[in-house]
Amino acid sequence: MTQTTSLLRTTRLDNGLQVVTERNPSQRSASVTWLVPGGSACDPLDRGDGWATLLSEFLLRGAGELDSRGFSDALDRLGMRRSVTADTYHQHVNATLAGGELLAGLDRLVDLVRLPRFPEAALDAVRSLCLQELAGVEDDPASYAGIRLDEIRFPSPFNRHGFGEKEHLEAATLSDLQSHWNEVARPDGSILAIAGDVDHDQVMELLEARCADWSGIGPTPAPASAAIGGRLGIERDTSQVHVGIGLTGPVASDPDQLAFRTAIGVLGGGSSSRLFLDVRERRGLAYSVSARYSEGFALGACTISAGTTPERVAETLERIDAVLEEFDAGPTDEEVTRIAVGLRAGGLMQQEHGPARARQLALDIFRRGHARSTAELLTEFDGIDADDVRRVVSTRMGPSWRAEASRCLLGPANVIAEVGGTGA
């Protein structure tokens, strides 16, 4: 355990860039997650909704001395798998490659973050792609129901789906994007995590050389208004009815976070959970039903999702309510043990998968202020206590928690009319 801990190293550059590496002596690949400020919540609300997604497209289209094609070829020659995607807070620059190519690859990623080319010739194609993605949002009913739930459950600017507004995408200019990126992509607020075949000192040497003249503080979005809340019904001519229920939860840095996570696991995590056994296994009411908890930086969230049929939706909703009410009494000791064992096993597996580990290290630093070693994680899981979980259920959940739930229902018009809520 001591050995594992010592393989985790963190350094903060003078300019604020945080770097964490975890060497895994048995791995020959290295996985990178670089969080750079500039997620969808950083988009200017009034005219730039969608800039983050345009940026994700642009960042892989040439950087430093290389044009789009040349940059892509260079990464290919390194055998680098890569992607750039935006979440609420950051652009996630992800890469995996052989450890022997890590430094050469990192050099290119510094170009990507600091010197993207924003080729004029690509603007029409990039815009067209983002508009297409936006137009396709409604085609997948399950994910669309989730998007619309987020819209009512979260305060602005955290309630945006990230695909942007049509008008804003159409109006964005190259100089809008360049100056926005120049403003947000700053070292203070950036977190670079590397797991696998990595040498911390070599990485730091490269970063000192390439990032010493980079400076400034990236934005940290904060809630700008209250959530809309309530119930939303969306009429769609689908075979299934999609149910989404949004509840609150602790943020990652909250001391109750792990007990809350355990409670939600008992409620709706996997095939032994109360919701699964009651709604799916015993009654066959819904093909899928689950509760999941996402710890966040500014907002924690618990989401209950179900996919059912028009004939069964009313009973499905009744049973979900009943299971939630019964849960006020809290989980049994055995249920808590089951979830703790599962979390421990999941922690071990994640440790062994480079890309998942890099992502976790980066998000740990962002959300908690420090990266947890595997030993530390496992110790946390071993310390899960049933009484503590019941305390958290009685203080953080219960009738008032349930009363504040937002709900989104997507399905045929007659279902929405019967059980639906406000039309949309």
Added chain:
Amino acid sequence: MTQTTSLLRTTRLDNGLQVVTERNPSQRSASVTWLVPGGSACDPLDRGDGWATLLSEFLLRGAGELDSRGFSDALDRLGMRRSVTADTYHQHVNATLAGGELLAGLDRLVDLVRLPRFPEAALDAVRSLCLQELAGVEDDPASYAGIRLDEIRFPSPFNRHGFGEKEHLEAATLSDLQSHWNEVARPDGSILAIAGDVDHDQVMELLEARCADWSGIGPTPAPASAAIGGRLGIERDTSQVHVGIGLTGPVASDPDQLAFRTAIGVLGGGSSSRLFLDVRERRGLAYSVSARYSEGFALGACTISAGTTPERVAETLERIDAVLEEFDAGPTDEEVTRIAVGLRAGGLMQQEHGPARARQLALDIFRRGHARSTAELLTEFDGIDADDVRRVVSTRMGPSWRAEASRCLLGPANVIAEVGGTGA
């Protein structure tokens, strides 16, 4: 390299069960993939289309001395993540757990395969869930277009989507399912692969004790009729238009397989491929466009997919055709090198991810007759030769290959009327 090879061990029991393990000394988790005959192509065509999916549901609902709840609790106590899913040929029993619990977990999985309980009380719920899943198939337009393409491109019984026929699901009895499973789930044709923290001798000792009295040969489905082929248009009121083009390809055991895979990589694998650069990056015609190759046991397949808009679909199809025609001249040396480097990097990463590695070991044995060590895989990738790839392009692809393509288009009625093909 020699060391890596020696960590791979295979044993064939007298009853035909094939076992492959690959010890990874650095991993503390063990990942299991157990292929058991009984996939969708084993379903009786005339009355049992969907039995495989009903079986996947039933197999986790109690086995040996444990009822559904007890079985689930027992697996949870082992910290085992598990799933049972059916593909064309097999039920895939997948599990990951801490290495220290592997033998106890394997003991339960033997129960699952050999002694499933098929509880009468679960039949209504299982049937209802499978009917719901079937009803939901059309709700996701992209995957539905793929399903309908498979229906016309592959010969029966390989052209079924696996969700079953409504009438067959409704008519299935418990004794149908029990006797079908009893018939198909036989050791000869079963392949058990374990990667990670595993001791081959201990595994074999357990299997000898538990499976010595198991006997018989599982079915190996074969094509029963010619494919329908042609062009299919599906009218749907979607924002996007989904294009699927089905072409043939070599099976896994074909010596041309790797050269063909490389060629398809150049054509449509990733962001430097010809299709991506031409259709997406340069022209912004389609949000997604790719070509992928799936080596199979009885059938290999190459699939070109694109998601575009009604206004752009005609030009998208034209450009795909043009890129395919230009590709008759074969890839450049540089393109081949790029794909070979990527395959090599991907091979390394897969090796380090237990669940992916277990799956590959099992499928290797099924499709090729033997499991490849990582060293063997990397040697294959290092041997990729541009002239050989061009030879395969000129002999296995080209005008006659393209002429036999099947095509499925899903989108608004006016698009289908204009560019679509036979209505559906």
